[in-house]
Amino acid sequence: MPPSAVNAKLIALISSGAVFFGVFLSGFVIDEPAPYDLFMVGLIGVWALFGLRISRAAVPLLVLLITMNIGGMIAMTQMADLANTPLYLAVSLFLAFTAVFFSSVTAVQPSLYRLIFIAYVCSAVATALLGIAGYFHAFPGADIFTRYDRAQGAFQDPNVFGPFLVLPGIYLLYLLLTGSISRMPLLTVPLLIITAGIFFSFSRGAWGMFAVSAILLTGTLFLQSNSGKFRLRVVIMTIAAVTLLVVAMIVILQLPGVSEMFSSRAQLEQSYDTARLGRFARYTIGFQMALEHPLGIGPLVFGTIFGEDTHDIWLKTLMDYGWLGFVSFLSLTLWTIAAGFRILLRDRPWQPYLLCAYVAFIGNIGLGTFIDIDHWRHVYLLLGLIWGAIALEYRHQRGLRAVAACSQNSLVDHRSIT
DSSP states (O other): OOHHHHHHHHHHHHHHHHHHHHHHHTTOBSSSSOHHHHHHHHHHHHHHHTTOOOOGGGHHHHHHHHHHHHHHHHHHTTOSOOTTHHHHHHHHHHHHHHHHHHHHHHHHOTTHHHHHHHHHHHHHHHHHHHHHHHHTTOSTTGGGGEETTEEOTTBSOHHHHHHHTHHHHHHHHHHHHHSOGGGHHHHHHHHHHHHHHHHHTTOHHHHHHHHHHHHHHHHHHHHHOOOHHHHHHHHHHHHHHHHHHHHHHHHHHTSTTHHHHHHHHTSSOOHHHHSTTSHHHHHHHHHHHHHHOTTOSOTTHHHHHHSSOOOOHHHHHHHHHHHHHHHHHHHHHHHHHHHHHHTTTSOOTTHHHHHHHHHHHHHHHHHTTTSOOTTOHHHHHHHHHHHHHHHHHHHHHHHHHHHHHHHHHHHHHHHHHO
16 A cells, blocks of 8 residues: 555544544533633644635634624623633634534545544443432542532533433434344443433423424434335334333432422423523513613623523623624524525435434524523534535535536537537
């Protein structure tokens, strides 16, 4: 084998391993900047030196995320005391670049989709086990993986930990519904671990998000196929999966203290939602403030005024990034949903990964109406995965048009000769 070929394979192996490790680190965000942040800064920098190419189709992702962060910088000028705001905005801008990075590398190398999902599953299983161990006090010091008697894994908050586990759970569910029967035991164990992690986070948002994403996934698979046999398989496997999860939940609820916590958290409204200055009251106050402060009030300022943050991504963007940031994020969200939906059911090698990322993204955006998802690393990863598929479809369609034009020219030449 020529040395150049050996070097190319070695570079591909190292780069793939670096992407795997970076995604794996996304499950361990106890503080900012996290190990994931430091590693990805280096990885993006090195990749950029060796030719990180941004697809023309993914330019809206880059432009809208940068515009959103410009809104945050403008909002910062409204603050009397900057405190930790520069670091916060630096992390925001970094996360924007991670979305662009993942869209760029998957658009150039679609095989990375599988690697990224495997890394995500490994990370989710590891952090879910830490959360479960913490909840049951499995070893001395395991309490650091819990908060308010709720599993949080290697995260700062159970409400981030739970939603982080949704995409790998959906991916494993997809493999169960569509894969071979012989692989089911290998998929069931990690799926149960991840599902247990979601459950013990006692995050109402994560529970609802997982349920909605799973329904969207199974519904899309059912509609996508014209095969009656496959549709029957989806129905049977869905019933089997739901039965397994129900049985597992019944067993878990028999454990001491679990039933009480579940009953408490399962209520739609908590005291901190409906209090005089609770979450819902702050929504009204915040949107009134947005009309008075179109440039925003500055990142993290809302929480210092009311003692609690916005707990709503739309209000968050208005307060922290101003109307410029709000319009940018809203435009990006609608564009992502529309462009992703347009290509969602097309038969492509990367379609399964797009489908899983898309339904999880829908779930995260829905959840964002009740909680702040601004610095959730996995949301930016989802954006990158979806826009990578958009760029791949753009390149695929351009190739088809080139082939069609070539064929047309050949036909014209043939007619002129004859």
